[in-house]
Amino acid sequence: MSARALINVPAKAKRGEVIEIKTLISHxxxxxxxxGTNGQTIPRDIITSLTCRYNGExxxxxLFYPAVAANPFVxxxxxxxxSGTIAFTWEGDNGFSMTEEAKxxxx
Amino acid sequence: xxxxxxxxKGRAQRERAMMKLSITRRDMLxxxxxxxxxxxxxxPAQANTQMETAIRSVVGQARINKGKVSLDLPPLVENGNxxxxxxxxxxxxxKADHVKAIHVFNEKxxxxxxxxxxxxxxxxxxxxxxxxxxxxxQKVIAIAELSDGTFWSDSADVVVTLxxxxxxxxx
Numbered sequence: 001m002s003a004r005a006l007i008n009v010p011a012k013a014k015r016g017e018v019i020e021i022k023t024l025i026s027h028x029x030x031x032x033x034x035x036g037t038n039g040q041t042i043p044r045d046i047i048t049s050l051t052c053r054y055n056g057e058x059x060x061x062x063l064f065y066p067a068v069a070a071n072p073f074v075x076x077x078x079x080x081x082x083s084g085t086i087a088f089t090w091e092g093d094n095g096f097s098m099t100e101e102a103k104x105x106x107x
Numbered sequence: 108x109x110x111x112x113x114x115x116k117g118r119a120q121r122e123r124a125m126m127k128l129s130i131t132r133r134d135m136l137x138x139x140x141x142x143x144x145x146x147x148x149x150x151p152a153q154a155n156t157q158m159e160t161a162i163r164s165v166v167g168q169a170r171i172n173k174g175k176v177s178l179d180l181p182p183l184v185e186n187g188n189x190x191x192x193x194x195x196x197x198x199x200x201x202k203a204d205h206v207k208a209i210h211v212f213n214e215k216x217x218x219x220x221x222x223x224x225x226x227x228x229x230x231x232x233x234x235x236x237x238x239x240x241x242x243x244x245q246k247v248i249a250i251a252e253l254s255d256g257t258f259w260s261d262s263a264d265v266v267v268t269l270x271x272x273x274x275x276x277x278x
Binding site for chain 1: 223241
């Protein structure tokens, strides 16, 4: 199971600069509180977490609840310390797991 | 509530003076009714206690201070399905003094939790923004947990015109 993810990380940054990272992933985020036309509850299907690692070290993570809108969009900041990769892992219900990477050059 | 209570007390006193009796059975009943009313006051709504419980499960018995946190939500929301929300905490984000976590809670959604964010000194700036769902006109609270163990909060009242979770998914 895969989804479309968009990540916005600046390609270049100065050492020590605070950079802004934007992430967006396409996901229905079904709350589990809605009812379908047959009157049955639609089972919950959400992304439960997003973890961000900068060259393997965890720098940011969030836990999502059903109150997060569909297609979770998260913006946060980090300090550009060294060149390398920033990896984003989304995990969710029904074994959902997806990892995307972005490269950054720090001068 | 206080003025109303006073009004009732005032009425009871007037009646007592008129009847020239010290304590009547009627007064006892009025006093009992007032006491019962006061006892019922601290728990006005189930949803509120649900949020309180969720907050206490994260914060424990620690004191929640007002300030340092700024929760940015539009005051009037047309569509509760996607509400832009931003939380900024006033912190230098150094190793010694940084924000460990930001928790967001709501009052009237089916579940009181909205989001939990974990961050550290490497964030550089304690700021996070996302989009949330709101099922009703309600209060949203953001609580920041600092590295020194203190908790700071900010709340926002949001008026929602079209609630989330109600639309027919087949349309």
